[in-house]
Amino acid sequence: MSATRIRILSARNVLPLGRGQSGGAQRSDGDSKLRLLTSPHLSPSSPARALSSLSATRRGLPQEKMSENGMMSRAKVLTIDNMNPTVKKVEYAVRGPIVQRALELERELSEGMKKPFAEVIKANIGDAHAMGQQPITFFRQVLALCSYPELLNDNTFPEDAKSRAHRILQSCGGNSMGSYSASQGIESVRKDVALYIERRDGGMPCDPDNIYLTTGASDGIVTMLKLLVCGEGASRTGIMISIPQYPLYSAALAELGAVQINYYLNEENCWSMDINELQRALNEAREYCNPRALCIINPGNPTGQVQSRQCIEDVIRFAAKERLFLMADEVYQDNVYADGCEFHSFKKVLFEMGPEYSKSVELASFHSTSKCYMGECGFRGGYMEIINMDDEVKVQLTKLVSVRLCPPVPGQALMDLVVNPPQPGEPSYDSFLKERTATLNALAEKAKLTEQVLNTVQGISCNPVQGAMYSFPRIIIPEKAIKEAMALGQQPDMFYCMKMLEETGICLVPGSGFGQKDGTYHFRYSA
Amino acid sequence: MSATRIRILSARNVLPLGRGQSGGAQRSDGDSKLRLLTSPHLSPSSPARALSSLSATRRGLPQEKMSENGMMSRAKVLTIDNMNPTVKKVEYAVRGPIVQRALELERELSEGMKKPFAEVIKANIGDAHAMGQQPITFFRQVLALCSYPELLNDNTFPEDAKSRAHRILQSCGGNSMGSYSASQGIESVRKDVALYIERRDGGMPCDPDNIYLTTGASDGIVTMLKLLVCGEGASRTGIMISIPQYPLYSAALAELGAVQINYYLNEENCWSMDINELQRALNEAREYCNPRALCIINPGNPTGQVQSRQCIEDVIRFAAKERLFLMADEVYQDNVYADGCEFHSFKKVLFEMGPEYSKSVELASFHSTSKCYMGECGFRGGYMEIINMDDEVKVQLTKLVSVRLCPPVPGQALMDLVVNPPQPGEPSYDSFLKERTATLNALAEKAKLTEQVLNTVQGISCNPVQGAMYSFPRIIIPEKAIKEAMALGQQPDMFYCMKMLEETGICLVPGSGFGQKDGTYHFRYSA
Structure with missing residues (x-):
């Protein structure tokens, strides 16, 4: 399947899990992504603009205000000051300001703006398919059959996929x-x-x-x-x-x-x-x-x-x-x-x-x-x-x-x-097992690699990634950078991650979005 | 497509919208469903059991209670008395007690229990496909292609479905x-x-x-x-x-x-x-x-x-x-x-x-x-x-x-x-238009039929169904039945609809689930 699948975004497969590819190729690709990550050029310029534009507020609007065309328009019924206060307290860093900025950067790149990187790499979220992991063929066959049951007459589909679709329908x-x-x-x-x-x-x-x-x-x-x-x-x-x-x-x-x-x-x-x-x-x-x-x-x-x-x-x-x-x-x-x-x-x-x-x-x-x-x-x-x-x-x-x-x-x-995946003896069992194993092996390899590479970097220490799809390395942020972040009203790790994004295109989530002991700094890196 | 589609539940197509079927057949089927509806044998027995079993409460549990095997078990951390009070206030009649009872009846029928009807007809919810309406072929083709992109190589799919799937992917x-x-x-x-x-x-x-x-x-x-x-x-x-x-x-x-x-x-x-x-x-x-x-x-x-x-x-x-x-x-x-x-x-x-x-x-x-x-x-x-x-x-x-x-x-x-459906000139346009028109015509016909048939029944008056998929006829409930309902702690229209369900198998939603002027009674009937 992988050969015929459209691969328009193949350039994005920085850490590909492609089943048809050699482990060596995966390692080298994975390695390059991690290398990028280990060399942030922490220069104290651009992030300020990005963040301050996101946090801009304009409270205290008058009841009547001038609209663009010079016409008086009434104040809003629903404003930041009278909306649900519990909603305002909600924070969700995994899709927060840093991701908003990553989307902006993607748009700017697509409009031809020059950046120190060719693409934004979203390591902010465990979104496997977006990173090139292939779906399990059997699952998608059954979903196609369920979506368009006419295909139950198509003899190219395996019998177990058909019987599973029939049962669901x-x-x-x-x-x-x-x-x-x-x-x-x-x-x-x-x-x-x-x-x-x-x-x-x-x-x-x-x-x-x-x-x-x-x-x-x-x-x-x-x-x-x-x-x-x-x-x-x-x-x-x-x-x-x-x-x-x-x-x-x-x-x-x-x-x-x-x-x-x-x-x-x-x-x-x-x-x-x-x-x-x-x-x-x-x-x-x-x-x-x-x-x-x-x-x-x-x-x-x-x-x-x-x-x-x-x-x-x-x-x-x-x-x-x-x-x-x-x-x-x-x-x-x-x-x-x-x-x-x-x-x-x-x-x-x-x-x-x-x-x-x-x-x-x-x-x-x-x-x-x-x-x-x-x-x-x-x-x-x-x-x-x-x-x-x-x-x-x-x-x-x-x-x-x-x-x-x-x-x-x-x-x-x-x-x-x-x-209820394919069982031994069913036509799709072998390919299911092969795909499943390849994906889990690739994830395991990335987990090991992440820990190894991150721990080679001065100022970063990373616990073993025993499971899940993330590492949460501790980072040492220079005192000067901490002060600069504070002056901007930013968490130091947000400042660090924003710089990383602006300079390398890698989108991480600062540890402050997940919580951490006071005085420690981390980021989450999704493999 | 309709011919080859599996039709295991064809007996449920009481008001079929099948595009291949004649208007006459639809009318007669729809008519028979409506006829059932117009002849409730309001005998005051069974519904009481059904409802009282549903509303049974057992408050005031002691901190420790005897479990089935005689062992003392601790009182629950989360109980009806200390759970979120706003959740308790939530009511959702469309899937409320009457639907729970309908599901029970379906199970009883499937276990061979004798009922005055052969199947439960769910007119409680606007669930078109469950009532036999066919999906639009083009939509499902595209969804199948998106689910299993390997099918993009299958020449039996129309080009416009493929290009749409390609674009979504x-x-x-x-x-x-x-x-x-x-x-x-x-x-x-x-x-x-x-x-x-x-x-x-x-x-x-x-x-x-x-x-x-x-x-x-x-x-x-x-x-x-x-x-x-x-x-x-x-x-x-x-x-x-x-x-x-x-x-x-x-x-x-x-x-x-x-x-x-x-x-x-x-x-x-x-x-x-x-x-x-x-x-x-x-x-x-x-x-x-x-x-x-x-x-x-x-x-x-x-x-x-x-x-x-x-x-x-x-x-x-x-x-x-x-x-x-x-x-x-x-x-x-x-x-x-x-x-x-x-x-x-x-x-x-x-x-x-x-x-x-x-x-x-x-x-x-x-x-x-x-x-x-x-x-x-x-x-x-x-x-x-x-x-x-x-x-x-x-x-x-x-x-x-x-x-x-x-x-x-x-x-x-x-x-x-x-x-963004098929446009004139695209390969799927004609069949899309035909299917869409047939479905909307069938819905229009049912709307008219519903109003006509309901208004022939003494004690029921129904406004014209101008749109949507429902009628909300007013019903006159005899004083005796109202008293009986009240004695059971039921809304009179709930009593009416529960009887309807027990005696005819038709599942309606009582007007009290939607709100109505005091002293008036209705039910919602989904076409």
């Missing part, structure tokens, strides 16, 4: 992906998800009624947080999140008006979770809010660590003791690279700890089609599994998701394929 | 629909949307920067409402919505904690909007909240009316005078059937009213792929256009939508096809 109203599904998701897909979880977790039972299909994992996470928020003042709901964190969490909490409780991952111990730190964060938070849930990202985003089974058990014990609802973001469950590391689902560990825990600890875990070897972000597929949720709350959850009608059906179909 | 990162798009939506799609709006509105300019692609129209509507909510107590944001309304509005307002301001449509005048009634509602609301926006659904849901140009102008004048942000839900813009009725977009009328209005009145209008002749609900495609939004608020809007990363890319691709 049978579960759709009027045999069309254009029909709404049940709000919780297509029943047959939820059943397949449950079987997948049972296999993954060594036979632990999974009830399809506990599966909710979602619009990507983000949708499920926000929905769960929404259920948990209540109270005012000192009894306001607090949610514990790791620092560094994925900024969806802080954004959702800001919007919902919940209290964000930071617990710090231990950078010195490969970004591990530490129960003492959880306890410290919780005890302090109880002074000013009502902590109700603990969020974990494993494998970690942006930090790339993989939690040990022991650590997960400790976390579950802590949640049980402290009466916290657990939210386990496990979207990188196939992205584990380091020797001796293994993915353990919170569900499995919980169930292995016996009925004292498995019958009581409330858990929601999240998965999606966007990461792992699939990288199908654009389809917005995902699911959540809820364990031990109160029956009445579950009724409310089902009602709540019904308001958005249903998750996108193509994303549901894709989720079905992810949890 | 070029706009996707790595030429894959699996990449995230810009949060506001793919730029080329937004440009096509802008061109569509310009054509639709007789050349009025439209800026692609004012277009936000959305996950169905619902997503856009909720996002806009979110921006508008602020204040507490008597300065809490109030939003004016029509009664009857589409319950997304009341659900979103409940969740956001905003005040719902009801203005009543005039049933005696074919569900028209009346400025005096708007004024009454607004004046009363100003006593207890801060009214900030006025929502209009045109063509109407659930009421099927089409607003006159004059009425729209009056509404815009009213919004300008009273300083209200306008939200125009125009997802049924192609669904206009009645002689003398025409769709006028709020944008067009606003711009025709001259700079006094066109430069100042703030407007958001919404469209989607789910309705009109497309009926592609499952893809969750949509857009909103914002006019005269404050620049700083727009920055906040763009930031807010970035948190959910991007709308589903297949839905964006579909939206692109809807706004």
Whole structure:
């Protein structure tokens, strides 16, 4: 397939995962991207303009103002001063000012402006296909068949792709992906998800009624947080999140008006979770809010660590003791690279700890089609599994998701394929396995390479990338640059990343967008 | 295509829109569905069980409770009593208890239980494909090509489908629909949307920067409402919505904690909007909240009316005078059937009213792929256009939508096809036009038939269905049945619809789910 696929943007495949290419070629390409990254010419000029233009405000408008054509126009009904204050508090660095500037730079390049680089490289987001990773052929064949069922008569499609498409269409109203599904998701897909979880977790039972299909994992996470928020003042709901964190969490909490409780991952111990730190964060938070849930990202985003089974058990014990609802973001469950590391689902560990825990600890875990070897972000597929949720709350959850009608059906179909891929003996099995393995190997290689190359650079130190798709290296920023950044009202790491962008075209996300210990600076680099 | 398409659920095509079928066959099928509807055997038995089982609550759980296996388990962290109170207030009748019961009935039928009907007919929701409407061939061809670009080498696909797919893929990162798009939506799609709006509105300019692609129209509507909510107590944001309304509005307002301001449509005048009634509602609301926006659904849901140009102008004048942000839900813009009725977009009328209005009145209008002749609900495609939004608020809007990363890319691709369908001279034009016309004609015929048949029934009176896909007939419920419903704690129209479901298998939504004048009863019937 890769040979015939249109490759108009082939120049962008800086770190290609192309299955037809040699490992050597990948290494050299990857290396060149990383080399760029290690040589920022930190000159203190251009970024100021970029940022200040983005942060320009013009408050205090008069009730009437002169419009362009000289006509008096009324003041706006909806202004920055009277809009929803919780929305204003939302920050989302992964698509924040630096990405806005990257888009501007792309436009300027396309208009022929001269830059010190030929293209913008977006290492700001885990967007695998945009970086050249190829989709799994089988998945796309089935999606094409579901989109245009006339193709079921086309003998060039493998039989297993056809039977899978047939089965998905049978579960759709009027045999069309254009029909709404049940709000919780297509029943047959939820059943397949449950079987997948049972296999993954060594036979632990999974009830399809506990599966909710979602619009990507983000949708499920926000929905769960929404259920948990209540109270005012000192009894306001607090949610514990790791620092560094994925900024969806802080954004959702800001919007919902919940209290964000930071617990710090231990950078010195490969970004591990530490129960003492959880306890410290919780005890302090109880002074000013009502902590109700603990969020974990494993494998970690942006930090790339993989939690040990022991650590997960400790976390579950802590949640049980402290009466916290657990939210386990496990979207990188196939992205584990380091020797001796293994993915353990919170569900499995919980169930292995016996009925004292498995019958009581409330858990929601999240998965999606966007990461792992699939990288199908654009389809917005995902699911959540809820364990031990109160029956009445579950009724409310089902009602709540019904308001958005249903998750996108193509994303549901894709989720079905992810949890129920070709099996040994089926015509597509060999090619599926080959593609999947090649992609995971390439990701593993990039993880290793990232760590190696970054650690060769003076002023950068990077923990091993055990899993996920990111590294979060620590950077030493010269005192002079820090002062200059401060004078501009910028975070020093934002200043650093903005310079990197202006001078090399590489778009990183500053560590301040994820949170970091005071006085330390990082960036997230997406492989 | 219709001949070769798998038709496993053909028995469900009670009101088929099949392009290959004669008008006569459609009439007779539609007639039989409507006949069922007109003969409810209102016996006062079964519905009680159904509803009471759904509304069963078990509050006041002790901290520790006995689980099934006799083990003591801790009380839940998250309970109905300590969950988000605004979520509890959300109601969404279109997928509420009556639909839950319909799903149960379907399961019971599939398990061989005897019922007075052979299948459940879901007239609760405008879900065209589930009711047998066929997708537009061209749209699905392009989606298949985008899903599996290998098909671009397949000579059985028309050239215009291929070039359209090629163009969409070029706009996707790595030429894959699996990449995230810009949060506001793919730029080329937004440009096509802008061109569509310009054509639709007789050349009025439209800026692609004012277009936000959305996950169905619902997503856009909720996002806009979110921006508008602020204040507490008597300065809490109030939003004016029509009664009857589409319950997304009341659900979103409940969740956001905003005040719902009801203005009543005039049933005696074919569900028209009346400025005096708007004024009454607004004046009363100003006593207890801060009214900030006025929502209009045109063509109407659930009421099927089409607003006159004059009425729209009056509404815009009213919004300008009273300083209200306008939200125009125009997802049924192609669904206009009645002689003398025409769709006028709020944008067009606003711009025709001259700079006094066109430069100042703030407007958001919404469209989607789910309705009109497309009926592609499952893809969750949509857009909103914002006019005269404050620049700083727009920055906040763009930031807010970035948190959910991007709308589903297949839905964006579909939206692109809807706004940029085959043109005269292109290979697919004739078949596109034929399919589109056949579908719209069938919908028009059903609209007429619905009104005619319903009005033959004693105790039912139905306004002309001028547009959209619904009728909202008024029903007279016998005093005895009202008393019985009240005794069960049910709304009388819920009681009526539940009986209808149990006895005929037809799933309607009671008028109380949309709102209605006290003492009147209705149901919504989706054609």
